[in-house]
Amino acid sequence: METMKTLLDPCCERCTHTPETPCRDYIRCLTAGPLCHDDPGCRAKRSGLLAELRPTQGSEEGQQILVCAGTGCASSGAHKVVSALEGELQRQGLDSEVKVVATGCHGFCEQGPTLIIEPAHTVYTLVKQGDVAEIVQKEFKEKQRVENLLYQDPLTGQSAATFANIRFFAQQTRVVLGNCGFINPERIEEYIAHDGYQGIAKALQEMSSDQVIEEVKASGLRGRGGAGFPTGLKWSFCRQSAGEKKYIICNADEGDPGAFMDRGVLEGDPHAVIEGMLIGAYAIGADEGYVYCRAEYPLAIKHMEIAIRQAEAAGLLGNNILDSGFNFHLSIRAGAGAFVCGEETALMASIEGKRGMPKVRPPFPAQSGLWGKPTNINNVETWANVPHILRRGAAWYAQYGTEKSKGTKIFALTGKVNNTGLVEVPMGMSLRKIIFDIGGGIQNGKKFKAVQIGGPSGGCLPDEMLDLPVDYDTLTRAGAMVGSGGLVVMDETTCMVDIARFFLNFSQSESCGKCTPCREGTKRMWEILDRITKGEGKEEDLDTLEHLAHVVKETSLCGLGQNAPNPVLSTLKYFRDEFEAHIRDKTCPAHVCAALLTYTIDAEKCKKCGLCARACPAACISGDKKTPYVIDTEKCIKCGTCLDTCKFGAVVRA
């Protein structure tokens, strides 16, 4: 018998588990085994491998450097850091003791590339290749931290060494993101070593399908994709539908601009999604599933493909899973670039190979979905919550959140905020806390103006709404929505009319064209907004906009059209004065809308250097060494180049 190389290998010939001859205790055996025989040798092999995969503080075993290699950090140079670390460890003779692991997203995109030293938990941010030698030397030879490379809190100026001390992480509750950044997403044994697949093992061994549904219902989990429909209830509809053949789908068509939490989960912990889907399939009675992932996420698709192959090889996908008689087959479909495919019925049309256009409901997918069979769709984050509920129980899960919105939610914090990245917090935390405590406030000391929440279906909320608890019902009442969880922070230099126009431009170009209110209505609304930003707005425009918005909302076929007016309605509600300034005074208070700006040169401040005149693409600035420069406002194309070039602040924009 060969020695065990990975946790999944049999400990000795007495272990008979294969996908063809599955053992019901397989998962528990891997972490607490062997169970079918008592052999100290076998036990030692298992616990030895486990210790390597689960580093404990103070122990020499399992020393690792976890480098974030999610899409964000990869673009900041994470892969160069990985190879530099590997080279350096070899040079210092540490390569057999210390492992370098490229993990999924740590969430702190702004500070990437980030790395975590285990078991000491030290976090290094903005790591460059040149820092590597010092980090390896100090951390592993001298057992010290490299003080000058630690993260510095921009508010207090103090350096922080671990997650627990960095405000960005300290105030989060990372459940779904718990593994992201701490395990190698390309190795199933790491997921299993971190209690993975125990939820499905428990469901198959101890619970009936109905009990699983009751457990999910009791947890209070609601859909994380936007609408917030209770997950357990949704499952029960599909379970109750007549028919032998049923499907489940993972909606990974994360199209909302400003949202990337699903990408983070797929890249960083793909097995959690597979396990969630296995539990759902068992509860509903489905034997086939699809992950529909947008093509813009190549790394997510790659990690998911690897994860599916590994789960099949371990007998966790396929026939007679863990000797329970339950079969489940999973495959991936890559989207082809259509935002509307995030809508359930459009997504299913796309899997069927058709144009992704929504259908009238009823019939609901639970009765007649993919290929006319009962189908249940949930999004990535929803599926990834499920294993935790099964493993730790509904009561544990329900301790987080508010009365009607349970659990945690991942938000993608972006825009003009200091700490951009992925943030997971209990439902009900205030927006102010997320933006100013976790997010570290507004960049460059500017003033907060609005936060756009929920993408093109959501709304913009002003400062006075920031103390609202973030849960499904409160935000909907305020005219926004949790949506998928994108939080784009805007400061005083953002024009709200321009933002409304931006979203309508997005919605009208992504409208599939099937129903008239959405196809025509969003276009007309965009035209009005475009006119206003060009200074051609009319007094009656705002009433027309509001009227159109309500018509499109009430008469569109699917969620895209029904929610497309939300960004307009919410900006009109909270920032009406900005619209009025554009229409009545022909000014843009945020100095964004080019057509409404004028550039002049302050003759007092002008040093007559001529830099602006040389940079001007329209050649409309004249002057010489004796006379101050002036801008010909008739010819000026309002590009702002002169303002950026002038070193003396002589160019004035109004």
Next chain:
Amino acid sequence: MCDVCQDLVDPKETKLAELLAGYAGQKGALIPVLQKAQEIYGYLPADVLRRVGRGLKIPVARVYGVATFYAQFRLTPMGRNVLRVCLGTACHVRGGAKVLETIEQELGVKDGGTTEDQRFTLEIVACIGACGLAPTMMINDQVHGRLTPDKVGGILAQYE
């Protein structure tokens, strides 16, 4: 087939035939087949659309309908590198438009255009999911973040 004739067969044709044979009779094969056909040819010429229709027994009108519905499919040849500039919300708020302007000037093409030397095809997209590093762009599968107009030239120079 003799050796001489063998050389006359376009290897792309062979790949397409294999692809169609592999998916024959499978439900919902159209989109994956079009995606892989586009990988083979770089775009979807009219003749390929017709052959996909015949191979999967789907009316060519429906094949065309699907190929024109989804943004990913291209009916005209693409450049060697596809440059997708993100103008999603976060990139919009952090000055993506200025970056786009610079790229348009450098390449001399607008959204959907391909440079004369076939080096770049420029596309505007709404969100590539790297919002934390806004403004961003994606060249082929590589994401570039924290862009400023003056970084553009150096990045473009890395692609042949």
